[in-house]
Amino acid sequence: MALRGAFRTRCGLLSLLSQRLPHGNHVRGCVSPFLSTHRRNNSTAPKIKVDFDQTAGVSIMTLQNPPVNSLSLDFLTEFCSALEKLEMDKSCRGVILTSGQPKVFSAGLDIMEMYGKSPERCGEFWRAVQEMWLKLYSSNMVIIAAINGSSPAGGCLMSMTCDYRIMADNPRYSIGLNETQLGIVAPFWFKETMVNTVGHRTTEIALQLGQLYSPTEALDIGLVDKLVPEDQIITTATQTMTKWLAVPDHARQITKSMMRKPTIDKLMSKREPDIQNFVSFITKDPIQKSLGLYLAMLKKRKS
Numbered sequence: 337m338a339l340r341g342a343f344r345t346r347c348g349l350l351s352l353l354s355q356r357l358p359h360g361n362h363v364r365g366c367v368s369p370f371l372s373t374h375r376r377n378n379s380t381a382p383k384i385k386v387d388f389d390q391t392a393g394v395s396i397m398t399l400q401n402p403p404v405n406s407l408s409l410d411f412l413t414e415f416c417s418a419l420e421k422l423e424m425d426k427s428c429r430g431v432i433l434t435s436g437q438p439k440v441f442s443a444g445l446d447i448m449e450m451y452g453k454s455p456e457r458c459g460e461f462w463r464a465v466q467e468m469w470l471k472l473y474s475s476n477m478v479i480i481a482a483i484n485g486s487s488p489a490g491g492c493l494m495s496m497t498c499d500y501r502i503m504a505d506n507p508r509y510s511i512g513l514n515e516t517q518l519g520i521v522a523p524f525w526f527k528e529t530m531v532n533t534v535g536h537r538t539t540e541i542a543l544q545l546g547q548l549y550s551p552t553e554a555l556d557i558g559l560v561d562k563l564v565p566e567d568q569i570i571t572t573a574t575q576t577m578t579k580w581l582a583v584p585d586h587a588r589q590i591t592k593s594m595m596r597k598p599t600i601d602k603l604m605s606k607r608e609p610d611i612q613n614f615v616s617f618i619t620k621d622p623i624q625k626s627l628g629l630y631l632a633m634l635k636k637r638k639s
């Protein structure tokens with residue numbers, strides 16, 4: 337039923353863009369579903385900057401995949417490899433995740449990775465998305481998100497895998513799992529991560545509506561834990577980290593695992609079917625058309 341609903345029209349995307357774009361913009365004029373070009377970040381510059389403070393045992397991972405830190409296959413691969421290195425380094429006990437791009441923490445999954453790609457490539461991409469989630473959600477380190485910009489969809493998922501979320505108090509920013517507004521469906525592990533964060537009822541409403549929340553609304557529902565002025569976000573994250581690292585590692589790690597293991601085990605046991613589900617869903621013609629329209633509109637609203 338959900339799939340049929342998503343396939344029925346492209347209005348999920350159209351209504352999202354005409355009703356509420358994250359920065360309050362509106363679609364202007366008509367759009368062509370055909371996208372001939374798309375500015376890609378093909379740079380070989382590192383997409384993740386890691387600053388390790390050896391004395392504190394804390395790394396700051398800065399996401400730097402311009403223009404909007406979208407989660408492309410290359411980005412995810414580099415991110416997982418950087419995180420794995422830190423995980424294996426016993427002197428690193430905490431990570432602060434933040435964005436090096438103005439106004440955006442992460443725009444979520446790179447839509448270009450899901451548009452016009454072969455089933456094989458889509459499968460490879462989805463495996464990388466799963467890997468990012470698994471590595472973050474099961475990390476032994478304390479992970480704090482310093483959300484210094486908008487964080488829709490996959491960006492919100494990434495934030496929710498962290499142990500604590502501090503968001504810049506700027507009403508122009510938004511955060512949430514807005515998948516249904518794009519005519520796509522948040523997979524079960526996105527849903528469970530949100531349930532584990534804000535509870536069942538709030539998730540039910542948030543997911544069906546594909547709701548994007550302002551920082552104040554996100555704080556109200558517990559999607560983020562603290563709001564601070566943007567220029568204080570890293571100092572606040574660093575102070576918060578000190579508090580978390582004062583707890584004995586083994587006790588905190590076992591507790592974290594106890595809370596998250598059922599969800600992690602569920603994805604681990606369903607990884608391949610989850611990839612197949614994603615590939616068969618995303619490569620369907622109506623979904624491809626919707627994604628094409630959405631991309632075209634993202635560009636159009638700037639002109």
Ligand SMILES: CCCCCCCCCC/C=C\CC(=O)SCCNC(=O)CCNC(=O)[C@H](O)C(C)(C)COP(=O)(O)OP(=O)(O)OC[C@H]1O[C@@H](n2cnc3c(N)ncnc32)[C@H](O)[C@@H]1OP(=O)(O)O
Nearest residue numbers: 358375406443444445446447486489490521614617634635
């Ligand atoms: C039955 C069950 C089956 C299960 C099937 C599974 C289904 C799939 C589930 C997928 C799960 C998650 C999905 C996602 O994460 S999809 C991504 C959703 N993201 C969004 O909707 C955000 C879109 N972007 C924005 O709203 C804004 O860009 C912004 C982040 C608020 C920033 O605004 P801005 O004004 O600063 O920048 P803007 O001018 O809009 O964008 C700059 C350029 O970046 C391009 N771009 C933006 N977002 C993306 C993106 N996510 N992917 C790729 N490209 C993106 C945008 O087009 C601009 O490009 P250009 O400069 O014009 O070339």
